[in-house]
Amino acid sequence: MQVTINGIETRYVLDNEGGGPWLTFVHQLGGDLSVWDQLAGYFRDDYTVLRYDLRGHGASAVPDKPFTVADLAADLAALLDALGAPSTHLVGLSLGGMTAQHFALDYPSKVETLTLADTLSRTPPENRALWEQRAATVRREGVAGLVPATLERWLTADFRQAHPEVVEQIGEVMTQTSAQSYAFACEALRDFDVHARLGGIRVPTLAVAGRHDPGTPPAATEAMARAIPGARFEVLEAAHLAPVEQSHRFAALLETFLDTRV
Known part of the structure; x- marks a missing residue:
């Protein structure tokens, strides 16, 4: 649906067989809603499950001007309004987790619970140049050249060897992301910082990190969790895409978390 x-123009998929509370999943940089396929199937009998493509990703339109993570949060708010969802349980991965944090801070009445996977609450000053360089590289050379190294960071070697079809799909989605959109997203990540505001999040929060994530170390995700009142922190045996690599364990964690909050 669009x-x-x-x-x-934004693509979304709504699974509401269960007709239950809303549960929204937000994907990573260079990804699309397909990263949540398995988890959506797990929860759709009990929840109204929403997945969508961030602006410039997947089948959503390519923006013609830069955007911020706050803009991505505003997109989610408008999407929920358009679909008639008064509030939602919210799950975000990486850039999606940053979007989810911003959303919880800017639209608190629309959030029931918050689950933040493999993400952090700010880009350290020393890492800003990295995102600048990545944006410049993509504008100059395209996204495809980044895919092999990115997949090595996102998924452990054991998982890549055992599940080549999953790795291929994730890589293909990233390859198809427009260079302009990817560069704009890198610049949004460069400027992201909500850490000082996290004490204002008042909804139940679960934070999950991959123990073997080199790009977003578990310590950074844990620091985010410590700044959110009452947040729970868990570590899974995975790299950056913990909800993919440890999908059953992540689903069990999320199910237990939601069962105690619904």
Whole structure:
């Protein structure tokens, strides 16, 4: 399905067989809603499950101007309004987790619970140049050249060897991401910092990290969790895409967390 949100034609998939509370999943940089396929299937009998493509990703339109993580949060708010969802349980991965944090801070009445996977609450000053360089590289050379090294960071060697079809799909989605959109997202990540505001999050929060994540170390995710009142922190035996690599364990954690909050 497609709907225009803040001037951006946005793809979404809604599974509401269960007709239960809303549960929204937000994907990573260079990803799309397909990263949540397995988890959506797990929860759709009990929840109204929403997945969508961030602006410039997947089948959503490519923006013609830079955007911020706050803009991505505003897109989600507008999408929920368009679909008639008063509030949602919210799950975000990496860039999606940053979007989820911003959303919980900017639209607190729309969030029931918050689950943040493999993400952090700010880009350290020393890492800003990295995102600048990555944006410049993508504008110059395209996204495809980044895919092999990215997949090595995102998934452990054991998982890549055991599940080549999953790795291929994730890599293909990243390859198809427009260079302009990817560069804009890198610059949004460069400027992201909500750490000082996290004490204002008042909904139940679960934070999950991959023990073998080199790009977003578990310590960074844990620091985010410590700044959110009452947040729970868990570590899974995975790299950056813990909800993919440890999908059953992640689903069990999320199910238990939601069961105690619904």
